[in-house]
Amino acid sequence: MGFLDIKNATKSYGSLQVLHETNIAVEEGEFLVLVGPSGCGKSTLLNMIAGLEEVTSGEIAIRGNRMNEVRPAERNIAMVFQSYALYPNMNVAQNIAFGLEMHGVPKPKREEAVRDVAELLQITKLLDRKPGQLSGGQRQRVAMGRALVRDPDVFLFDEPLSNLDAKLRVDMRTEIKKLHQKLGTTIVYVTHDQIEALTLSTRIAVMFGGYVQQLGTPKEIYDDPANMFVAGFMGSPSMNLFPAKIAVANGVPQAEFTLVDGKTGALPLPNPAMAEHDGRSVILGIRPEAITDLDGADRNSKAIHQVEARVEVTEPAGSDTFVVSEFGSKEITGRFRADVVVKPGDIFPFAINMDKAVLFDPETENRIR
Template sequence: MATLEIDRVRKAYGTMEVLKEVSISIGSGDFLVLLGPSGCGKSTLLNMIAGLETITGGEIRIDGDTVNDLSPKDRDIAMVFQSYALYPTMTVRQNIEFGMKIRGVPTAERERATRDAAELLQMSHLLDRKPSQLSGGQRQRVAMGRALVRHPKLFLFDEPLSNLDAKLRVDMRTEIKRLHQRLGTTIVYVTHDQIEAMTLATRVAVMKDGIVQHLDEPQAVYDRPANVYVARFVGSPAMNIIPGRLEDGPSGPALVMDQPNGGESRISGVVVSDDARQRYAGQPVLVGIRPEGFSVSAGGPDCVEAMIEVVEPTGPDTLANFTLGGTDVIARLAPLAVRAGQTAKLAVETAKVVLFDPKTELRID
């Protein structure tokens, strides 16, 4: 286990800057997920931690030691790639042992480490098979076993589940979570899948265009996203971002959003700071409401009147589509709670409403 500090790290290819002063710090035993779309710089950052890419500026420190100029083999890291990178002519046992054999690890120690890793990953019965005889999930376990036997300070995973089908992804996600809980290892994991980030991470760094947009615990990123980009990227369906305005009255702050019929919906009881209340009173704001923040209500003064346009039953719940504030909105409701063409009264869980500045798109605190 090790700490990891990424201190104002930059990466440029000529005049094109891929990473722009990225700073991230995690403790020993943390599981950091670098989350973002293709091209955001997350894999480049992982490769720089591994020593596979040079650093243009800043420092990377593992357990307090600067590793900028160290070769990959001297950083005491192990990496699991998207492609399994197994030797096709070797058995599973030989693939796991190969790195130890190259480093001159004694035979007995190699055999013990391979046996322990195979038991941990539940693949002892596969040790004498070749990679061509394995499923995708089994091959990924072999790649993980090869990394485990090194007992490195830091594990690096580069989108390890992206080549697997949906069922295998869920199974392997559980295996990786179980592995982290058992070993308490420090892990950096790259993915574009926000479900993987939410379920695996102790810390999530959401990236866009080479910049960390939000770094925090997964639930904090979900509940209180730093900006509109994070709000829309994390969550499925994404957080609804609805144009509205903040009004301040004798009973406290309230949100007003336009209805398609020319009327307005007014939601009181919104939690805002005194400073935000003063600065944004009477001003436009962007109202962030997660789909599950709506619920069917019998009516009342603080409900949204929604003409349900489309209903999507998912089994455990129903996704209801309607228009509010001139934008498409999705509510996650109880099964069969509404039907298409129905006008429904929807209550809003005001404690979980997040407001954003319409110009900067940053969260209003």
């Protein structure tokens, strides 16, 4: 049993089920990120944990206590909203203290708590200001302060960074992570940004269409995706997915696919068990960083293979150069070192790290292991 237990929880609006049976057990101190495109049910699930949405069936429990019928205020949770939801008529100190006030904490104690949290978040100078006089980043801090001051069992974050500009978002991301490491609180965090999910979490639940597609550590999710949706959604640029066919040559299974000029490329599969799928059509998934120039290839990998292919487009991105070609009549992107000399039209050797390649069934879109 976990610290926060989501057991067979579902949510329906009338006959429309927006969240299908979901089971997640969150341990104390864990940073769980719910990630997925809009409409995947992640915010609904968060609101169910918060008590802002009713649970249609199943159970939500915190510290082993069933929470379904408990009012949000009594669940000992705190939430940071996307719009920050600061009370416009109160100043920062009043905003932070409001929850304590509503829970009947006496004034001297409230003031002390506000001071401590303000110090922790470095917003002491802002305490007398109204939310309207704050910048986006400052509002974000106040919203976190309002959550922190309650010292709750579980923190809920609903896309807290999506209203900030790109640079501030990265800074605040680091800050949230620091805060988590320092305080060791249990956090459930909703985002549609896969980078946020990978950088912040100790575990990720990738959601789509009301289902949890995969639940695992960032590394598991990234390296070992359960299906094509997870593979394509996590990572940027996203994983290259192209059709191939398994063939056995000299007892070694390999994936064959067509190249731009009609030639056939062949990549040996490191897993010998794949031989039993001889002749099967598959989708081959390879991350851009596993497709490189020869010198840029991972030296620790024992499965670097070469494919000669024509370069279609090059996209220098400063730290890397992205090189686009076509495998199995799908565009694929490789991440090359920045100073590789390569130009469109070249026939160039691509070094492919097959240790990192994954196979999917084209029909079910599930992993073939």
